Amino acid sequence: MSASLSTDRIDQLLVISVTRTDPGALPETLCAAGLEVIETLQSQSDIGAVLLVLSPPADAAGPADASPTQSALQALDSWVEALAHAARPLIAVLEGDVDAALTPLALACPMRIAGQHGHWEAPQLGGGIGTLLADALPRALAHEWLLRRAPLPAQRLHAAGAINLLAPEGQVLQAAISWAGEFAADSQESETLLGLVATAPTATLAEQQAAERRALQRAQIAALRSAE
Template sequence: MSAELKSSRQDGTLVLTLSNPSAKNALHPDMYAAAIEMLAIADRDDSIRAVILTGADNFFCAGGNLNRLLENRSKDRTVQADSIDSLNGWTDALRNCSKPVIAAVEGAAAGAGFSLALACDLIVAGNSAKFVMAYVKVGLTPDGGGSWFLARALPRQLATEIILEGKPVPASRLHDFGLVNRLVPDGTALAAALAWAEELAALSPNASARIKTLITEAAGNSLHAHFEAEKHSFVDSLHHRDALEGIQAFLEKRKATYK
């Protein structure tokens, strides 16, 4: 099968590459299971400090394969439902991974590819990259959490425009709204993401994981509930070995080394 999710390591960074050369890295259910497994490994492996999701051949992802979707119309409805459940599992794994996850986007992130990029903690994009939720163009609606992410990250009117019109949105526009973190010259998104991942890898793994959890839970918490969550996280962090190393390093004016 030509569609696969490739993995490689660069020091403490796990790089996951969407690869489907004949279809602009269109997604396939086999990728979903592989991604969930690899992210679970990243969670357990202390030597992995960050994860990057990118696409092969300077193109992030064209989304779902329309030929496969057309075939699924002749099958029981549960076939497509199960496929979306698996995609949602991938999105969930990206959100809940204890390591920082960076999307490195070149070319375009379309449909579920856009959803996967949104599920990452940070997004680096080439200057001419585009993001598109074109489901409406073929009579469909978003999956993979795309509408959830956009509705929370952007003003209602902009989120509605992006999803309802289904037109490509330049990375620069999303950068203006803070949805894309960094714009870089075309062809350098992966290199920029790797450099950023190296910076993040030098930080406390314990604190990084806890910060991700706090941010994820903040949207569903009341302020007072979040006060409690922050309090428990802070106290637990203070009594973790990373805080001892971090505080001592600061007081001794040296660089902290986290294990």
């Protein structure tokens, strides 16, 4: 399989594009490159949001690669974990159909924008797909998808809350750029809010309340300093 990852900047947006020639498991080198890009976000304060553009393979009918090696699975796991805990708002952008190899990456992104007529293949094991499905979908739909192995229409995933926004085919990226621009201006505030959301599932109510008070206090101090 030939696969590549490229990055581009559009104002305060970082656009990461993944392209492949054939379906099948993602190469280890591609996952490692994706992980490296996500890990640098913490030090890039001028980036307000990230778009991960996942394109279907150029030859969707081509032969799929063999099962991934253990090292390739570990590289995918690391990239998925980094996406799930990215320091900036992160949106998966999916034009057309979504093959099984891309599903873990798409579900690892907290937000998703997809083509309104696309179909998503049932995911394979890897990347922590069980946890990703449990976070993104109602249990009944997740079980149906895994067991029937039939592609799900993007419209059904949108109705279930797994896709934030549907756009006409050919306009998905532009819709994502416009949508992300609404909250990309304040990267510091976004990082604070995402951090609070990330800790909520494991924190007690009292711990979460204390964390939010500290965050509000830091925001007030920052506002006073900027006004000086």
